[in-house]
Amino acid sequence: MSLEQAIEAARRRRQRVLAAMGDGVMVLSTAPERVRNRDTHHPYRYDSYFHYLSAFPEPEAVLVLVAGDTPRQFLFCREKNEEREVWDGFRFGPEAAAARFGFDEARPVAELDERMSELLADRPVLHYLLGDDPAWDGRVMGWLNAVRGKARTGVTAPSRIVDARAMLDEMRLIKDAYEIELMDRAAAVSAVAHRQAMAVCRPGLHEYEVEAELLRVFRAGGCAAPAYPPIVAGGAHACVLHYVANDQPLNAGDLLLIDAAGEFAGYAADITRTFPVSGRFEPAQRDAYQLVLAAQAAAIGAVRPGNAWNAPHEAALRLLTQGMVDLKLLAGDVDGLIEREAYKRFYMHRTGHWLGRDVHDAGEYKLNGQWRPFVPGMTLTVEPGIYIRPADDVPEALWNIGIRIEDDVLVTEAGCRVLTEAAPKTVTEIEELMRHG
Ligand code: GLY
Ligand code: MN
Ligand code: MN
Numbered sequence: 001m002s003l004e005q006a007i008e009a010a011r012r013r014r015q016r017v018l019a020a021m022g023d024g025v026m027v028l029s030t031a032p033e034r035v036r037n038r039d040t041h042h043p044y045r046y047d048s049y050f051h052y053l054s055a056f057p058e059p060e061a062v063l064v065l066v067a068g069d070t071p072r073q074f075l076f077c078r079e080k081n082e083e084r085e086v087w088d089g090f091r092f093g094p095e096a097a098a099a100r101f102g103f104d105e106a107r108p109v110a111e112l113d114e115r116m117s118e119l120l121a122d123r124p125v126l127h128y129l130l131g132d133d134p135a136w137d138g139r140v141m142g143w144l145n146a147v148r149g150k151a152r153t154g155v156t157a158p159s160r161i162v163d164a165r166a167m168l169d170e171m172r173l174i175k176d177a178y179e180i181e182l183m184d185r186a187a188a189v190s191a192v193a194h195r196q197a198m199a200v201c202r203p204g205l206h207e208y209e210v211e212a213e214l215l216r217v218f219r220a221g222g223c224a225a226p227a228y229p230p231i232v233a234g235g236a237h238a239c240v241l242h243y244v245a246n247d248q249p250l251n252a253g254d255l256l257l258i259d260a261a262g263e264f265a266g267y268a269a270d271i272t273r274t275f276p277v278s279g280r281f282e283p284a285q286r287d288a289y290q291l292v293l294a295a296q297a298a299a300i301g302a303v304r305p306g307n308a309w310n311a312p313h314e315a316a317l318r319l320l321t322q323g324m325v326d327l328k329l330l331a332g333d334v335d336g337l338i339e340r341e342a343y344k345r346f347y348m349h350r351t352g353h354w355l356g357r358d359v360h361d362a363g364e365y366k367l368n369g370q371w372r373p374f375v376p377g378m379t380l381t382v383e384p385g386i387y388i389r390p391a392d393d394v395p396e397a398l399w400n401i402g403i404r405i406e407d408d409v410l411v412t413e414a415g416c417r418v419l420t421e422a423a424p425k426t427v428t429e430i431e432e433l434m435r436h437g
Helices: 003-020 048-054 082-088 093-101 109-119 134-148 165-173 177-200 207-220 235-239 283-301 311-326 334-339 427-436
Strands: 025-029 035-037 062-066 072-077 105-108 125-128 160-163 231-234 255-259 262-264 272-276 379-382 385-388 401-404 407-411 416-418
Touching (some): 003 048, 003 062, 003 093, 003 165, 003 177, 062 109, 093 105, 105 109, 125 134, 160 165, 177 207, 177 262, 177 272, 177 407, 177 427, 207 255, 235 255, 255 401, 272 283, 283 401, 283 407
Parallel strands (some): 072 105
Antiparallel strands (some): 062 072, 255 272, 379 407, 385 401, 407 416
16 A cells, blocks of 8 residues: 555556556646635545545546557656645646656646647647546636647647546546555554444434544544545434534434444545444334345345446335335335335435445446446445325324435455455344443
């Protein structure tokens, strides 16, 4: 997990991009720093695509790959600046950045506009992240116009602009051994955080006190930040899918749904666990919980090479819908209820998504209109749930129960491997851990 490994991985990826690009040019900018209020910034997070191909962590940096017979790799970055480095910390500066990160040339980022009209001259195709940021789109158009302005000197501008996502998303979808190591770390730290949340939870605590335990474990485990805003939702709040206020007291007799995970070296985990605030499931809670757990087992069982992306969702839906009938939430035959999407009243989201650098990671879900097949190296979440709001036609014992169980799964040759197994999820494991801390 050294910077050297990240640099080497990025170098290999740039070679693949250069080989695939023909005579094209690819330009990727990292994320801007964002003001939080007045002169205070949000914690900095680089752009996932830029970092995938550069491993370069600083803001104000742009990667330019020029393919062809003599491929060239450029980095534009901040200059060394003794005064700023005293205030804000180390900067590589172009010279050290080129040497350390393996670029043919690195230049001050202030030279970008001037150099781009030269680098785009006589290049047929420009690849960049179209529509990511209107200001960046405008800047790219400025370069094209600058090249067109030189037409009478015999220079031509790119006539095709290609969304770089098409190529990069397919690469990012299949994780290599190094990426899987990082995802294992993110998963392991996040699983410990969930164990800790179960160990400390008791009635009378506030949701944010449990959130604080999660954040402490993420950071202590080397995660830069949570991979997304943690959801710590007691009782009825669990039926709000993106509840993030996390400011209410936890009540005996309620369930607590926690959807939280850390980001390690740029890779996300994404775990949800649901458990009783006071450590023992009530009978109705247990019935609903066992249903979601069985649906998750069926969905994970459907993750294997060759199966379609939708197979886990369909497996989960069948069990959940049958369970909704058994719990008297729905009436009718299961096929008809699935056909009519009657389950959506209690299960309104899908069973998973790609996972990687971004919590909802890059990659298409369909190819040519068909759900794509799983391939070894893909990583995804499997996260069925049930969310039951109070209503006259709903058995009262089930009111305000919200349950989701979410794990991170790697597709392997043999089937799949659950990366987040260390977070307890059977009723026995949870009750045992909460009894003994
Ligand atoms: N935590 C976001 C999700 O589960 O998709
Ligand atoms: Mn998820
Ligand atoms: Mn989640």
